[in-house]
Amino acid sequence: MADGGQAPEIEARPHNIEAEQALLGAILVNNEVYDRVASIIESRHFYDPLHARIFEVAGRRIQKNALATPITLKAFFENDEALAEVGGPAYLARLAGAAVSIFNARDYAQTIHDLAVRRDLMNIGEDIVLSARVADHEVEPKDQIVEAEQRLYALAETGKYEGGFQPFVQAAKESVMVANAAYQRGGGLAGVSTGLMDMDKKLGGLHPSDLIILAGRPSMGKTSLVTNIAFNIAKAYRRGTLQDGSEGAVDGGVVGFFSLEMSAEQLATRILSEQAEIPSEKIRKGDMEEDEFRRFVEAARDLEAIPLHIDDTPALPISTLAARARRLKRQHGLDVLMVDYLQLVRGSSKAGENRVQEVSEITQGLKAIAKELNIPVIALSQLSRQVEARDDKRPQLSDLRESGSIEQDADVVMFVFREEYYIARQQPREGTPEHVEWMEKMDEVHNRAEVIIGKQRHGPIGKVDLMFDSRFTRFGDLARDMARGAF
Secondary structure (H helix, E strand, O other): OOOOOOOOOOOOOOOOHHHHHHHHHHHHHOOHHHHHHOOOOOHHHOOOHHHHHHHHHHHHHHHOOOOOOHHHHHHHHOOOHHHHHOOOOHHHHHHHHOOOOHHHHHHHHHHHHHHHHHHHHHHHHHHHHHHHHOOOOOOOHHHHHHHHHHHHHHHHHHOOOOOOOOOHHHHHHHHHHHHHHHHHOOOOOOOEOOOOHHHHHHHOOEOOOOEEEEEOOOOOOHHHHHHHHHHHHHHOOEEEEOOOOOEEEEEOOOEEEEEOOOOHHHHHHHHHHHHHOOOHHHHHHOOOOHHHHHHHHHHHHHOOOOOEEEEOOOOOEHHHHHHHHHHHHHHHOOOEEEEEOHHHOEOOOOHHHOHHHHHHHHHHHHHHHHHHHOOOEEEEEOEOHHHHHOOOOOOOHHHEOOHHHHHHHOOEEEEEEOHHHHHHOOOOOOOOHHHHHHHHHHHHHOOEEEEEEEEEOOOOOEEEEEEEEOOOOEEEEHHHHHHOOOO
C-alpha cells in the first residue's frame, strides 16, 4: 500500500470446524447418524471442502447400504492433497476419535447448516452491493430489488438460493405423500378444494405448482367463478399439522387475489352480495331494505377474519407480481393465487414490443411462481372474437388469445360458457310461435353454466355443469342446488 501499511485481513466467513469434525466422526463411528442428519444438511453446508467431500463419499456408501468407516473410506482419499496436508488417512481415524453421541448429532448438524445459511446471506449481500455499484442502463434498480428479494425469499424458505438436481427417490417420496393425502380423504382430493363438488371430481382439487387458465368471453362469469372459488377456499381455511409434520393449511387455504381490472371494493361487494343474498346493484345504489342491510352488515362481520388478501394495483409487471406473492407467503402464508386477468399483467420493457412474446413471458412467469411457491395459480384469460362467428359458441383451445404460449404453459385450461347469455339476446317478438320456442329454450338453460375443461395435464378433459345465479353472481353445484328448489 502507498502508506506502507499492511492490507486488512479478509474477515473469515462464519464457520465451526470443530462441529464439522465431531459430526463426521459420529457418522464414521455409527452410520445411522447419517440418516438422522441427512434431512438437515448437505455436503455444500460444510465450510471445509475436505469435510464436504468426506460427508459426500460417506453418504453415497451409506445410501448403498455399504459401510462407511475410516478404513473403507481410505481408498477414496489416497490421492487427496487436502487430506495429505492434515495427516493423510490417519485424519479419518482422528475424526472417528472425536465423535459425538447420536443424541448430539442433530444439534451439530443444525449448527453447521445455520452457519452455511449465514455465509449464503453474506454472499447475497455482497452481490447486491456489487450489482448496485455497476451502472448498467439496461438494468433498472427495481429489477435489482426484485432479484434480491427472490434470492432472499429462497434462502429464507430452504436455506439455498440456487436450484439443482434432486434424486428420484426424493421426488418419489413427495409423490407418495400426495397420494396418501388423497387416500386419507377417502379417495377424494389431492389438492385444494374449490368448494364446487362437481369441479373437484374432474380436477381432483387445485394442485400445487399447477398453472390453471380460466378463460371465457365477456359476461360469461369468469371473475364471478374465480371469486366464488377464492372465497370458498378462504372460508374453509383451517390450520394444522401436515403430513410431513410441518404447520400449514389442512383444509382450505390462504388466498392471494390480484385484481387488475376491478377494485378491491368492487370485489368485496361481489362476495358480500353472494353471502348476504342481496343483488350487487342494490348494494352499490344503497337501495336496501332494513333487513337486507342488516344481513349485509352481518355478512361483512362474519367475513372479517377470512384469509383472503386482495391487491388491486393496475398494470402490474410480472416481476412485481411475483415479488408481492413471495412477500405474502412469507408474511401471512399463501396456498392459492388468483390473477384477474392475464392480459392486464405487463411483461418486461424488452418484451413489450412484441405482444406474443410478452404474453409468453407472463405465462412462463406465472408458471414459475406456481412452482417456486408450490401453490396452484389460477389466471383468467380473454378469448378472441372468433367465438362469436360460430353457430356453436362453446370455446375451444384455439380461441385463446396468443393461444400458443398460454396453452403450452398451462397445466389446466378451462372455459366458462353460459348458453343463456346468447339465447337471451335472440328473443323474437312476443306472441309468435318462435317466441314460444324461445321460451322453452330459455327454461332449459336458465341459471345454468358450463365449465369446459379443454386441457388437463394430469387428468381427463370434459364438461362440468354448474348453477349460476346472476342476481348474486353465484356459482354452485347443479344437482345440490336443484334439490334445494333453486329451479
